[in-house]
Every structure is written in structure tokens, then in C-alpha cells.
Amino acid sequence: MQIWVNGGLRDADAAQVSVLDHGMTVGDGVFETVKAQKGTTFALTRHLARMTRSARGLGLPDPDPDEVRRACAAVLDANPVALGRMRITYTGGLSPLGSERGDSGPTLVVAVGETRRRPDTTAVITVPWTRNERSAVAGLKTTSYAENVVALARAHGQGATEALFGNTVGALCEGTGSNVFVVLDGQLHTPPLTSGCLAGITRELVVEWTGAQETELPLDVLESAEEVFLTSTLRDVQGVHLVDGRALTGTPGPVTAKAMRVFDERAASDLDP
Numbered sequence: 001m002q003i004w005v006n007g008g009l010r011d012a013d014a015a016q017v018s019v020l021d022h023g024m025t026v027g028d029g030v031f032e033t034v035k036a037q038k039g040t041t042f043a044l045t046r047h048l049a050r051m052t053r054s055a056r057g058l059g060l061p062d063p064d065p066d067e068v069r070r071a072c073a074a075v076l077d078a079n080p081v082a083l084g085r086m087r088i089t090y091t092g093g094l095s096p097l098g099s100e101r102g103d104s105g106p107t108l109v110v111a112v113g114e115t116r117r118r119p120d121t122t123a124v125i126t127v128p129w130t131r132n133e134r135s136a137v138a139g140l141k142t143t144s145y146a147e148n149v150v151a152l153a154r155a156h157g158q159g160a161t162e163a164l165f166g167n168t169v170g171a172l173c174e175g176t177g178s179n180v181f182v183v184l185d186g187q188l189h190t191p192p193l194t195s196g197c198l199a200g201i202t203r204e205l206v207v208e209w210t211g212a213q214e215t216e217l218p219l220d221v222l223e224s225a226e227e228v229f230l231t232s233t234l235r236d237v238q239g240v241h242l243v244d245g246r247a248l249t250g251t252p253g254p255v256t257a258k259a260m261r262v263f264d265e266r267a268a269s270d271l272d273p
Contacts, residue, residue, distance in 0.1 A: 002078035004071040004110040009078055021107055023091025026099055027144035029107075030054035030091075033233045036084035036112055039076050042233075044069070045272050046201045047088070050141065053199075055090060057140040060106055063090050071110040079112050085234060086112040089143065118235050120260070121251045123160040123242035124175070124228070126219060127151045131165045131173040133196030141198055148176035160242070162230060166219035167196045178235060179203035181212060183227035183255045188212040202231040202263075205273060209266050210259050222246075227253035229260075237263045 003015035010016075023029035032051045035042040048065045055063055068088060075086065089109040095102030129151060132138060151163035155176075162175045174180060174197035181190045181203075190207065191197050192214040206212060222228060228240040228248060237260040239252030252260060266273065 001111070001113075002075065004075050004108070006108055009074055015109070015111075017091075017107055017109065018094050020094055020097070021091055022093060022095040022101055023089065023107065023143050025095070025097060027142065027146075028058065028060075028092035028095070028099075028101065029089060029143040030058060030060070030141055031143055032088045032141065034072070034086040034088065035233050036076055036081060036086045038082060039080060040271055041072055041076070041086065042267065042271055043201050043205070043273060044072065046204065050199060050201065051088065051090060054140040054142065057137065058092075058142065059101075060090070060092060063106070063108065067108065068110070071108065075110045075112050081112060081114045083115055083117060084112045085115045086110065091143065115234060118238050121239040121241040122162065122230070124162045124164055124230070124240050125155050125158050125160045125244050126222065127154060127163045127165060129165065131167045131196040133167045133169075133173070133194065135196070138196045139193060139198060152176045164219075164222070170219055171195050172217040172219050172221055173197050174200075175230060175232075178230040178232040181206065181229050181231065181259070182217065182221055182225035183253065184221070184225060186226070186255065188255055188259070189215040189217060191215070191217060200231055200233075202233060202236060205266070206231050206237060206259060206263060209262050212259075227251070227256050229256045236260070236267070 001012040002009045032047045091107045092101045093106045094104040155163040165173045167173045173195045179200040239256045241251040
């Protein structure tokens with residue numbers, strides 16, 4: 001494997017970042033996961049725009065989009081994959097121990113690994129922990145992911161592939177690495193960004209392409225929703241057939257199936273929508 005680290009490709013065993021990098025010591029960094037198919041990225045422009053927003057939210061300098069694009073192209077050229085998970089990581093760089101950021105400049109790492117297409121449906125659980133919609137990092141895609149690791153481990157322990165969070169006021173928010181949509185009376189809804197959820201790229205496209213409504217919803221809407229589906233870079237649109245042990249019949253349901261079809265068709269016709 002060839003990995004891009006701060007300006008050039010390195011063999012995996014030589015791709016080194018300092019143990020004093022602020023992304024390592026305090027999670028001071030942002031990242032993007034980009035889908036790659038046969039050497040081509042999907043929605044890279046939107047991903048780079050979100051990475052810039054996340055970096056600004058942390059007070060990091062704007063990443064250079066041209067450099068990131070060069071890094072992505074070089075990594076894909078060096079590591080041919082039929083379907084890949086490309087990870088772009090951008091951190092505060094070499095810094096003193098503690099929260100204070102150093103002045104050595106940011107670190108940029110780009111890597112890709114092979115992955116598989118997800119099943120059409122999956123099982124999810126809800127967890128007792130909350131997203132803080134008033135947090136300083138609400139809505140930012142940061143490298144501080146321990147909360148997600150803990151919740152996802154619980155999901156796996158219960159035979160699910162995703163854990164869903166409410167926020168501090170009991171509203172439905174998001175998954176550990178996905179956004180959530182529900183169907184109520186035949187209408188498609190997803191939590192608004194004010195809930196504290198990440199502005200997912202796939203979420204954004206599904207809202208644009210299907211006309212889904214952004215609606216504040218209680219967490220317990222999952223107990224009565226006619227259909228539920230998840231969106232993320234690697235899931236695309238994935239139906240949910242089981243929520244906390246409640247089976248949803250006929251999954252993927254008609255609204256979910258239509259969203260899946262629309263997303264697949266639109267994504268295939270424009271690789272950088």
C-alpha cells in the first residue's frame with residue numbers, strides 16, 4: 001500500500017506521523033471518507049468543502065484543495081481498487097503535549113483501502129448516550145471519534161451494524177457514522193442540522209434528489225416509523241429492517257427503494273454532483 005503523507009507517497013511501513021502530532025495526542029484534526037470506484041472519487045468537491053468547514057470550526061488553516069486532489073489522485077493511481085474507502089486526514093500537526101496547538105503547520109494523510117458494497121438492509125439499535133447539539137464541535141467531522149467507537153461496539157455486540165443517538169433534548173440525531181431518514185405517513189423526513197447531526201454528503205444529496213423534509217423528530221419516532229434508512233459515503237442508501245428488535249416489514253419499503261434507485265441513478269450519471 002502507498003500512502004500520501006505531507007507531500008508525497010510512502011510505503012505503508014514508512015508512512016510515519018509523529019507521536020506528538022496533535023491529531024494523535026488530543027484528536028485535533030478533521031477527516032473525510034470518500035468513496036472511490038475504479039480509480040475515480042465520488043462527490044470529492046463536496047467532501048473538500050465540508051473538510052474546509054470542519055477545519056475552520058477547529059481553527060485550523062484551510063486545507064489546500066489542489067494539494068488534497070493531487071494526493072487523492074496519486075493514492076488511487078498507486079493503489080488500484082474496484083471499490084475503495086479513501087480516508088483524508090488533516091490534523092493540527094506537531095504540537096506540545098496538551099491542548100495548545102504548535103506552529104509547525106498541519107499534517108495531511110491520504111490512504112485508501114478496499115471495501116465491499118453494503119447489504120440492502122441492516123439492523124440498528126439506539127444507545128443511551130446523547131449528541132450535544134450545542135457542543136463547540138457539533139456538526140464537525142473531527143478525528144475525536146471515541147464516542148462513536150464505544151456506541152458502535154455496543155451495536156455490534158447486539159448484532160447490529162449501527163447505533164443511533166438522540167440529542168440532549170431527546171430528538172433523533174444521527175448514527176455513529178451515518179445519517180438517518182424515517183418515513184411517516186408516506187413522507188420522508190430526516191433530522192435538521194440543528195439537531196447536532198453531521199451534514200452528511202450522502203444525506204445532502206438524498207435531500208436534494210428526493211425532496212425529503214428536514215424535521216425535528218423525537219427519538220422514539222423509531223418505534224412507529226413505517227420505514228427507516230441510513231445514508232453515508234459507503235452505505236449510500238441502506239434500508240433498516242430491525243430497530244431495537246422491532247422488525248420493519250417489507251424492507252426495503254417503497255419509499256426507501258425509490259430513494260435507493262434515485263440515488264444510484266443520479267450518482268452514476270454525475271461522479272462529482
